Amino acid sequence: MTVQPRTATEVAEAILNREEICILDVRSRDAFADWKIEGPEVCSYNVPYSEMKENPEAHIEELPKDRPILVVCAKEISSVYAAELLEPLGYDVSYLQGGMQTWSEELAPVKVYEDDDVDVYQFIRIGKGCLSYMVISGEEALVVDPARFTDVYMNFAKERGAHITHIVDSHLHADHISGGRMLADETGAHYYIMKSEGAVFEFEPLENHDEIRFEQVKLEVLAVKTPGHTPGSVSFFVNDRLLFSGDTIFVSGLGRPDLGNKVREWAEDLFDTVQSKVAQIADDVIVLPGHYADLKTELNESRYIGNTLGAIRQQNEKMFEASKEEFLSQVERSASSVKPPNFERIVELNRGMEETTVEEWQELEIGPNRCAVHHS
Template sequence: MTVTMWNASDVAERVVNQRPLFILDVRNEDAFADWKIESPSFEYKNVPYFDLLDGVEELVTELPKDKEILVVCAKEGSSEMVADMLSEEGVDAAVLEGGMKAWSEHLEPVKVGDLPGGALYQFVRLGKGCLSYMAISDGEAAVIDATRMSDVFVKFAEEKGAEIKYVFDTHLHADHISGGRTIAEETGAQYFLPPKDAEEVVFDYEPLKDEDTMQIGSVKLDIQAVYSPGHTIGSTSFIINDEYLLSGDILFIDSIGRPDLAGKAEDWVGDLRETLYSRYRGLSDNLMVLPAHFMDMKEVNEDGSVKRQLGKLLEENHGLNVKDENEFRRMVTENLPPQPNSHQEIRETNMGKITPDTERKREMEIGPNRCAVRG
């Protein structure tokens, strides 16, 4: 049998459509336990590659005969060798091209709504839980919270016949490397950062302030900045066209943002509560919340998007319904997951203080999303 190579798009299609798949992950047990390709419709078996060097005869008996099988490793090489061994035993198994590194970088664009003269798109990074956005109106575009795969956004705008005019980051990211500055340099767009998050950056940027309003397209699509500290001291949300609330890492579908990625949990927890319980509750319940991350595949809708109405989240999100302030403080400071991998190095990269090469950037970002508080 010939070993079939699947790219990340092939796997993403099965994730979004919840198609069954059996994944044989041949990374070490700790790597698998920390992070894997997530889908409620997938089955998994983790057998480290080095445990298979003497043969796969016993493994064959444990593999399904009625499901597609995908072999996964970190970079591709080990999984390809295992798939070859399985093929010799009569088992047809595909290999994830580029391994988990490729899965971490894949972006799936999803249209989340219409805008005057255009549309709003969400770029879903299934392997990392990151969400980026592009608003297009009358041939002009704004990009919000872009990942480092800047070419994806530039190419997408070109395909839609739009010129990128503005690039925004809602805050200084600590879990992934921003592509905002690179996109601005490549397209001539203006790059905006909240100034309270940019005190240590070593490059030029446009300061993004509360109630700043940007317009793109001849129909004057309105993008309004809303200061919303708590995840970071400068965190800023966006309201687009009085319809969408881009909440950055302040509010997620099933959780809220953590305030400790700069070591300021005790200092910033009060800001987080003020944003969630005062600023956000003063906004329209009809706003569609579009966060910068998701934590779990159950937060992904059937169309592949991640979005919920603010009014619904105010009712259902536990982090928005803790009446006692001391209880809220305990919940936020005592339910913090491990820090994101290389978070300080990522912050310094986003400040422009260090410039790792591409391979190092990939290594820095490997792992799950860890931007949320679990209630």
């Protein structure tokens, strides 16, 4: 019998549904320690293929035989070989089609909110911890912080009888390639980003817009700016009900302000944002961030990452209630943590300084999100 593959889409859906998944990751120990498939009900075992191929039974004693096993490697090849070794030993086994490369690029759409005026969807890039959004009203759609997989957004809008007319980036991203400019080119939509972020291509500066309106949507641009993660970070308020917080506020904390090598200066901006801008927003507003750090703790019962601002304030009281000196001290202590790999190169590309290939995009983006590190 030929071992069957499971697609990244199937695995993502299972994780969001909180199904039990048992994974045998056959990449190197360093690769596994740095980045792996995670979820509320995921258990993982790491046995490098180079170790198990000669005598698999000697290396898989802990692997359960009473549960299906998903074998994972970097690009699929080793996982196929490993799965073929396990099947004759009585395991119910499959492998991840395309490996971790495909996992890095999977976008899982989940409905977040709906009323008479809007439908709001979150796109979970489950292998990266990146989040993007679509707001549909009537026949128009707004996309927030899109990834580079433009066909996903265009097809999704089309299936719902809408076309993309507005695109916003909350800041210049450091851990993934933005799809904002590409999506605007392909749809003719208005593309907005802060001029202060230094992009060199054509766009509409958010500094010129207090709000963006279409159909039954009022998107308020908090270019009351919400700096902290980068100096030009902004948040977006939709119909006074939803706050797209970019990388300023996360379910588990606040965005890291140390990627520009101005830790204290940008941390002071972040403190002022928390104390002045965020303090004015009602507790029942739903916060929808640009990233998550831990799917196990941040995925809610409705299958999306987000929470009310009141709950986030309560869960992260040490950050939201700290004095200025306590706040700056916490931020400076965390600033030595690992930065997103290749972040300077990614920022340069997102700024439009030069063009590159899809292959380089893939290599630059491999690995976990490291933009959300300030937790209570």
